[in-house]
Amino acid sequence: MKYYMIAGEASGDLHGSNLIKELHKLDANANIRCWGGDLMQAAGATLVKHYKELAFMGFIEVLMNLRTILKNLAFCKKDIQQFKPDVLVLIDYPGFNLRITEWAKQQGFKVAFYISPQVWAWKESRVKKMKQTIDHMMVILPFEKNYYKNKWDWDVEYVGHPLVQVIEEFKEKVDSSEMNVNSIKDAAVINQLLTVNALTTHHSPLSVAQPLTKPIIALLPGSRKQEILKKLPVMLEVSKAFTQYQFVVAKAPGQDDAFYEALLQPYPNVAAVAGKTYYLLAQASAALVTSGTATLETALFGVPEVVCYKGSNISYQIAKRLIKVKYISLVNLIMDKLVVKELIQNELTVENATRELHSLLEDEERKAQLQKDYADLKAILSAGGNASAKAAHSVYTIAAA
Template sequence: MKYYIIAGEASGDLHGSNLMKALYKEDSSAEIHFWGGDLMQNVGGTLVKHYRELAFMGFAEVVLNLKTILNNIKFCKEDILKFSPDVIIFIDYPGFNMRIAKWAKLRGIKTHYYIAPQIWAWKENRIKEIKRDFDKLFVILPFEKDFFEVKHQFPVDFVGHPLIDAIHNREKTDEISFRENNNLDEKPIIAILPGSRKQEIAKMLHVMLSIVDDFSDYQFVIAGAPSQEFHFYEQFLKNKNVKFISNKTYDLLSVATAALVTSGTATLETALFKVPEVVCYKGSWASYQIAKRIITLKYISLVNLIMDEEVVTELIQDKFTSKNLKKALSTLLDENYRKSLLAKYDTLEAKLGGIGASEKTAKLILKDLK
């Protein structure tokens, strides 16, 4: 079979690489062309375009790069026709992928969506396009199955969360070597995950670092995003007794005692590493006011959304202060609280379906094609 996969971000590259491994295992004659990154390229197949060329975030940036985006869409359509795949597998990245899916469906090409857009959070009206343009939908959060099937009468397959595979399959971190190689002492580690974009790092990091001196028995370590250079972080580190490690977030989480985490996928990753966490987020006043009116979710973190209760503390907008953060972290370091939280993390992982999301998805794709 011939597979065309489109992943437009770093997370899609990770999940796409694991899906590709599973497809090659299930289909020994598989031919795969893909948009993705280094991880997918390491598996095999033919890289069409790297996600670094597609990373346009925010309204202004999209407008400024509109010509490039339109050229990418045109090129993608031409390349699909040239390759003539049996199926296109879309991974997240909805702005681009849903445009291509509409075009492909009209030409009779099979369309499968793996890691569907989070329309349950906002833009719920996109369900009309999803029903029209996709043959199969593979969802990774347990509540998504009810959302699509019960609320919108669109059958989907819940395959489990691929992050469990990514964490389970990774090479284990040797803590002694990790500490030595990164000049860390023997103190327990508080990991700081301030996000990946400059704007959110700038808003989050100074508050996160403001409590460092109150916890002298611990060492704070910033997880630098692969998309940012160290010199960007330097402005926040003056006179702060903190360490900085770039592009080793999973290694850091595997040895951390607790974590301060900017809202996003990282909140779920931290929970799956069984690290107690405080979830933090602060946007601009205008953005927050708009988001409040568009998004009607009870919680902001995936951990709490999946569990449908406040398992981890969320400090959002005006609640994200040094005082509240210090109190929340102190609670995390209490042994009785930690035991209760880790037990709920185990329940969370069970709800996510355990390991095997990539294999389940590959089998379902092949079954549909046959």
């Protein structure tokens, strides 16, 4: 059968790739065409357009790139028409994908939506049209099923969170290679995991002659240039107060080395790793993390974290008036309490981040409570089973109907 998938971000590419792998198990003749990234392509889909061409962040950025977005929409509709899929599978990316759902319904295509837009946070008015144009909604956050049923009388499917399986499989792979991901203080293990996996300073690769003997603080500043430029300078400045730790930046896929070079130049003792974020989190003592999926990944690795968010002032002021949730971190939203500290906009200062990081590293009672909350979080997200497999079964069923 023929499947057409659209993902517009790195996280969508990851979850889309696992969905594709599971679909191939169910449908050996699956013909999958996609908008996504390298992972979806590697999983067996024909890549039409890379998400790097689609990622625009914030209200102002979207307005500035409106012409490009409209051209992409027109091209996408034409490509779907020519491919004639048995089912259209849309993965998050609501600004683009919800426009496609309305059109696709008019054209008679079956539509499955995997990973719900966060309408419970803002733009709740979208739900009425979503219910009319989406044949099957698959959600990955436990509270979303009740939200849709109780407030909108819409039966959606909770499949569990795909990151649980992704991270467990990663840990199994590392364990099988005899690299103990729990040996945080083992300098040899840290060196093995990261040095051989492209850990570099901005000058040269760290070699065996330069072993990592310090515990690691991970810096995850996001994937888009705009957000990295807002948050990474603050994170880097924090490193000056923790000379007993090795700070390591997780580079985003799609951002070139030259971009990071300028930012890292004043910090010769800060290293960077490209394409190995999970190896980094497996060895980190703590982390400064931008809001989004990364906060959940960090928690599932059991790493104490401070959530950092700062956007353009105009975009932030607009968002502040529209968004209706108590927290910006997925960890806090799912647990419905403040599990991890959030430093938002003007609160994201070097002083505040330094204080919170000290507390995470030194307050034993806080660390113990955090690990208990992390364990509860994982249990909640695991309740649905293997999310990718469940979602693939639903997609296959819709395509075959």
